[in-house]
Amino acid sequence: MAQAPVLTPRADDFPRWYQDLIAKAELADNGPVRGTMVVRPYGYGLWERMQQEMDARIKAAGAANAYFPLLIPQSYLAKEAEHVEGFAPELAVVTHAGGKELEEPVVVRPTSETIVNEYFSKWVQSYRDLPLLINQWANVVRWELRPRLFLRTTEFLWQEGHTAHATFEDARDYAARIHREVYADFLREVLAMDVVPGRKTGRERFAGAINTLTLEGMTGDGKALQLATSHELGQNFARAFDTRYLSKDGRQEYVWQTSWGSTTRMVGALVMMHGDDHGLRVPPRLAPVQAVVVAVKGDDAVLAEARRTGERLRAAGVRVHVDDRTDLPFGRRAVDWELKGVPVRIEIGPRDLADGTAVLVRRIRGSRRPVPSEALPALLPRMLEDDQALLLEESRRHRTDRTAEVTGIEEAVAAAGTGWARIPWDRLGPEGEARLAEQGVTVRCLVAADGSVPASEDQPGNVAVVARAY
DSSP: OOOOOSSOOTTTOHHHHHHHHHHHTTOEEEOSSTTOEEEOHHHHHHHHHHHHHHHHHHHHTTOEEOOOOSEEEHHHHTTSHHHHHHHGGGOEEEEEETTEEEEEEEEEOSOOHHHHHHHHHHHOOBGGGOSEEEEEEEEEEOOOSSOBTTTBOSEEEEEEEEEEESSHHHHHHHHHHIIIIIIIHHHHHTSOOOOEEEEOOTTTSOTTOSEEEEEEEEOTTSOEEEEEEEEEEETHHHHHHTOEEEOTTSOEEEOEEEEEEEETHHHHHHHHHHOBTTBOOOOTTTOSOSEEEEESSOOHHHHHHHHHHHHHHHHTTOOEEEEOOTTSOHHHHHHHHHHHTOSEEEEEOHHHHHHTEEEEEETTTTEEEEEEGGGHHHHHHHHHHHHHHHHHHHHHHHHHHTEEEOSSHHHHHHHTTTSEEEEEHHHHHHHHHHHHHTTTOEEEEEEOTTSSOOSSTTOTTOEEEEEOBO
């Protein structure tokens, strides 16, 4: 009798494969309240690495970290009409606390534009206070009716940036800078994802914004996943909260603002975009553990060599873990590390020790071969970079192979059954977009004819990227 696969094959049932992998790679569990999740240590280690990489880029763009309260007076949200309308169905509202009914209900933050503006209006007095560039790492709550671990949960972790500027142009350029230098750079260079940068249509942009920039990635089953967004808020929140400054020529002016965010959805994207039937494949630049040294047997000489190899690799700049749990079967440990997607596995047993070699298993390429033990510190850094590049190339090829150029709505719907479609925006327009939405297909973003981000929704030559989305 054939042995059952560890994971449901992706081709048989992609959503079930995703759930299997989240569980068996020990990334997360469902929380006790519907829609919440418990992020397990390995899953949180991936998120920590994402935080470190993005936080460095955010700070390089001039923003500083701060923290704002979890609970927001309900009246704050009501000040910006489009914003409250957009979030109303997702709000969690606290009406009782301390054993009594509250005089004013408070909202568990779905996002922080309103409370940030309450304080920006106090902190900004003069043009000398601008630009004001703030980021926070926090959790938010948006009541989710159809939860899926990491992709859509009632509570999730994220970073949210909020900025105030003296001019429209400065705000516009900063939103674009975050989109390009923080998110696009991180997704391509660290997560090895060939994302498409674009502009959201009016139908899809953030509630209360005048423009939303997005980065869209293609999952293994050909759907779209929004990975990060950067918004121009114009002066909508500034007017609602009276956030003004004294200009150089002595006039009171409303600030221009941006907000931008990315979430633990990126962990789900990592699974859906790089995983295979054997488990995760973690890009080496992201991986908390780039190489695991596995002692095959429990004799003293093998254990000593495994630990020595770990020390030598660590000295070469490799993030390494030594698995010396020889009380567990070797096969079980090998499968566990494959599920977790560690880029390189180095196996050392008595025979390898006698030959002066180790078995080198490359998770991303699927190769396995013996190599001289002494060569490992020189080999691994180059191999890890080669595997990083291979993942990005595979991501690019997957997207281009499953994207169709179409000219009509029915063609777009058909193409969205297996991948993405690109259709001239002037042939689709808002009316066509509404017709697509009736069939479960959305315009993920608009791109310019040359692949850049359009300056406006109605820019001549815009192309709509159309897909079914998670």
